[in-house]
Amino acid sequence: MIKLRKNIEEMAGYVPGFQPPDAETYIKLNTNENPYPPSPRVLEAIAKEVGEGLRRYPDAASRLAREEAGRVYGFDPSWIVLANGSDEVLNNLIRAFANEGEEIACVHPSYSYYGTLAEIQGARMRYFGLSPEFEIVGLPEKYDCRLFFLTNPNAPLGFTYSRSFIEELAGRITGVLVVDEAYVDFAEENSLDLVRTLDNVVVTRTFSKSYSLAGMRLGLAIARPEVIAALNKIRDHYNVDRLAHVAATAALSDQEYLKGCVAKIKETRAWFTEELVKAGYHVIPSSGNFVFASPPDGDGARLYQGLYDRKILVRHFSDPVLKHGMRITIGTREEMERTVRAMTELAAP
Ligand SMILES: Cc1ncc(COP(=O)(O)O)c(C=O)c1O
Structure with missing residues (x-):
């Protein structure tokens, strides 16, 4: 059985x-x-890539897309990993940082997939509710957790947390603060500079929303090279296929x-x-x-x-x-x- x-x-x-x-x-x-x-450049790049070259594996390092992302966001490519949708990188962050039974956290309501990923891993998910003013309720002064997922802007409600709050939150938790910026291109502020200044902040992005590429399955994470190295160990080595790789590179190039x-x-x-x-x-x-x-x-x-x-x-x-x-x-x-x-x-x- x-x-x-x-x-x-x-x-x-x-x-x-x-x-x-x-x-x-x-x-x-x-x-x-x-x-x-999507940008016409993306459609051109995909059309060009469709052909006999598809018999070959893609670049396991997604080098061109990481270089382009590095230019756009102002980071060395060693701080960037490409993913098969940002869902993949959220999954791999849990696999990298949370053992079975260990605590991870997120805000409720936010992206409910974090809870599913925690269940798969066997990690414990703690949900923090929101006050009517969208403040996180019951967050301890010093909070011991392996990961905290903060969706900013919040989905499904659309409000944002201030940069100063995010900085404070990173200092209050013992684990990694994942700022899920799936919607940040539609907002006024982002947290990328916190990745440089605070060693426990990771930012995730998706190509599914602002870049019109939900059907391509593309996302990325920006984090310190030691975190990126860990994520590289975990991910499928060919997680970004040839078409997705040229699509990501072209999309990023057309700001x-x-x-x-x-x-x-x-x-x-x-x-x-x-x-x-x-x-x-x-x-x-x-x-x-x-x-x-x-x-x-x-x-x-x-x-x-x-x-x-x-x-x-x-x-x-x-x-x-x-x-x-x-x-x-x-x-x-x-x-x-x-x-x-x-x-x-x-x-x-
Ligand atoms: C907050 C949030 N994070 C991540 C994702 C997943 O994005 P992707 O399509 O890159 O896997 C979504 C998708 O709706 C989302 O709403």
Whole structure:
């Protein structure tokens, strides 16, 4: 009789956002994808790479992409590791730093996948709640943990922690502070310089949101070379395939294009937020490519269903602290105009 590890047997597994088979028939605002295509340079680079060369393994060190990332972020490539989505690097950080039974922590609500990864490893996850002002509740002055995952900007709520708070948090914990900056390109501040000045800070980034490359599965981590060396020991040696590698390099090289997309999304986010507030919604000011909005009657599930019936797909979480609202990705202006019309209708008494 085969026998699973106990923690695997007992865990439910992560449920990703719904990807409908007929996605093009919806306004799809449920997984924080970018409504704009990737940079034309990315498409050219991939097209060029498609060919007989695919019979060869990719560069196990993802050297060109790391060099380009180094130029963009101002770090030596020895401080950077590329990943098959930032999920991979989050997973490897747990494998590198937390033994079975050891404590890791995150904020609730934030990215629920940290909890799944902890379960796989058999590590203990401690969740810290948030006050109405989004302060972390119950954090000890000196906190002994192996890892602390801080999603900044927070997802699904969209608020940010200040740089000074992040610095203070890094000093309060004994382990590694992972600042998950999946959405930081849509925010005003990032924590990259803390990686240089504090030896327990790691920053993770994804290409899935601001770079419009969710389908490519690309992410990276920036950390001290000794942490990067550990992550290199753990990862699949060919974790970034040939197409992903040239896509990452080209995407990073086109910062102008990135800025243009981000500016459009931020402008639409501001407009959409204002319109929802006018329609009676409570909307948390967001620094991501999404907003968390609650209808006047506090029934997020009803709103989700109403939008779904109108072929608008958003994300509703059944979690008690989130079920009053929905997370809505910022799409194109036209998509958001249609969404505002539907949400105004649905909020009317
Ligand atoms: C906060 C946060 N971190 C990480 C990820 C994973 O990103 P990736 O697509 O790079 O694996 C997501 C994806 O939604 C996210 O919301």
